[in-house]
Amino acid sequence: MFEQLKRKLLISVGLGALVFLGLSIYSDLDRLAEAFRAFELIFVPLALFLALVNYGVRFVRWQMYLSWLKIPLAKGDSLIVFLAGLVLSVTPGKAGELLKAYFIRHRLGIPVRRSAPAVVMERLADFIALIFLSLAGVFSFEQGVLPFWVVTGLTAGMLLFLGWSKGMGWCIEWFGRLPVVGRFAPSFRDAYEGMRVLITPLHLFGGVVLGIAAWFAECLGFYYVIHGFGGQVGVAAATFIYSFATLFGALTLLPGGLGPTEGSMSGLLVHRGMPLANAVGATFIIRVCTLWFAVALGALVFILGRNRLDWAEDVEPEFAKGVQIEADGIVEKET
DSSP: OHHHHHHHHHHHHHHHHHHHHHHHHHHOHHHHHHHHHHSOTTHHHHHHHHHHHHHHHHHHHHHHHHHHTTOOOOHHHHHHHHHHHGGGTTSBTTGGGGHHHHHHHHHHOOOHHHHHHHHHHHHHHHHHHHHHHHTTTHHHHTSSHHHHHHHHHHHHHHHHHHTOHHHHHHHHHHHHTSTTGGGGHHHHHHHHHHHHHHTSHHHHHHHHHHHHHHHHHHHHHHHHHHHHTTOOOOHHHHHHHHHHHHHHHHHHTOBTTTTHHHHHHHHHHHHTTOOHHHHHHHHHHHHIIIIIHHHHHHHHHHHHTHHHHOOGGGSOHHHHTTEEEETTEEEEOOO
16 A cells, blocks of 8 residues: 555656646746745745644544544544545645545454545535635635536535435445446445434534635735735635636646636736736645645655554454455445
């Protein structure tokens, strides 16, 4: 597993380097160097601190989800699992974070299908939170209003459908009749039962509110980084640019949204009056202080806690049945 993660990370780092190189060349390397020389470095530790606030609030929510799903993972183990999952922030749609469910399975012997809803709900609550944060400036920019409402409408429709147990039951039943993949229907049914617990109005509201608080911390970090480059952008505009660009990158399903996120972030800053080199510099700094800081922190926890995360020896043989780890993901066998 470690070698697979290392290979995927190296590919993502390479892609990230190419993205920054392309933006650097486009913005003029000499002007970009001038922008970095003029940047006030005091805003880097501030942005890193606000990123830590983001992770801290999301960890509180992660603990809530595990509690609601009645998964008795000790807080120390839970923190290691949560932070180690950050190393997979650069997987398409952050789907690699499902490995957190794999770690829980090794620690407690709980099937992946029982804890996976917590990981899925994390992403869904984050997505909804970013939509709300985008409201801070979508109308003042007068750009992206139509795509914003389309995404909002589709998300609302998906939530309503997920809450319609009869409709989901029909879909799972239909899925179960399909050849080859139909054997996974019982696992999907069990996973959906967990999702139903987490999308009740009270639980959904709590998860989204914490998501808004977490991601606003990073939006605030972006605001300070912009001012470190001399940009005159308000908190509402910075919040919109960061949340909208993050949403756009997530929708592309590219690893970490690499490329579209940086491009849209820089473009919106230029639209707001920042020189191109300064906009690219601000984009680079905030991505290092958020996305790549998360990956580095996750990698450190994963390496230092490698022995503890390799929990196969703690799993009773009877619990080991039912989960198959394949090269590209986690597959739940029918039991």
